[in-house]
Amino acid sequence: MRKSFGDPVAEDLRFVVRSVVGEDNFIDMQPNRSNNYCCGGGGGYLQSGYTEARHQYGQLKLNQIQATGAGYCIAPCHNCHAQIHDLSDHFDGGYHTVHLWTLICLSMGILGPKEREYLGDDLKDVDVFHPETDE
């Protein structure tokens, strides 16, 4: 997003995230914006077979996320989502990785039970839309 359209568009996304999770629950990682580091999911990395290198590469991102102390990391695309999720698994990072659409729907009260794959136990049962559809 930022690389294709620049920092101002990323600023709009920050507005969305803040609105959805609440000002107090939003923590920017450091460094951020164009100074941020790539997570290492892109460029074909996930499919390249160089898994150990990918994990080493991702340690910078892992440290950034852990330094925020946040329980959730929002990932913008599939590559990032897969890599950041895998980093938490592999290094026991202790955070969850979510798509933005999940949080938008959760905040609007329209997130059903089967759309919560990536939420942790603390949010799994919060404000479930049509809980009876969880068979």
Added chain:
Amino acid sequence: MTVQPIAITGKKTTRLMDLVKTLLPEGGNLDLCLTCGACSSGCPATGLEGMDPRKFLRLAALGLDEELTTTPWVWMCSMCQRCIYVCPMKINIPQLVYYARQQWPRESRPKGILGSCDMALKHDTCSAMGASEDDFEFVVGDVLEEYRESQPEFADMEASLNRERAFFYLNQNSREPVTEPDEMVPLWKILHRVGADWTYGTKGWAAENYCMFLADDPAWEHIIRTKVKAVEDLGCRIWLNTE
């Protein structure tokens, strides 16, 4: 970390760098390196395979093409471009990485990337997971019907396919329809709530493009042209790729 001096061996013929310079605007500024190291200090791939972006560019400048075109490091740089952002001379190292990838015989490039590209070339869907037009149509229809019934507030939600002149043509990563179809739904709900005029297409719907990562230009172009044609054939105004 100890740094080994690089001994220059072999004859200098034409450098890969000269070729790359002819392909890039301003020659990619490849000759302008101050060796300041800003690129390497902020590159997450620094140290992997004993390589880093500054060193990689030095190899190129010294004409050490053998090392340049055989190091697996080119697959460990994610081409994120952070090095360009911090470089005082705006040197395009990832593009050099890209052309170094291209020097690998196609069949020797990483199997996973190669397989995903080849799979995408098989169908007009461009799906790297091999999902066909019928597969996609079935999954979307099936999931939509289920949600319309079970969540009556969304009884009139649409996830249309091939609807001509919709404002947005939405791409879809193969991962959802193939492995976790319920994950398509939150985005549909949001688009429905804001009243967006959007459609999927049975052709060119897959958002991913591994042929680009494989550095296979003709295949990459084929994938892009297939996707653009799908959008244009439907007369959609905006092509939305969620990657």
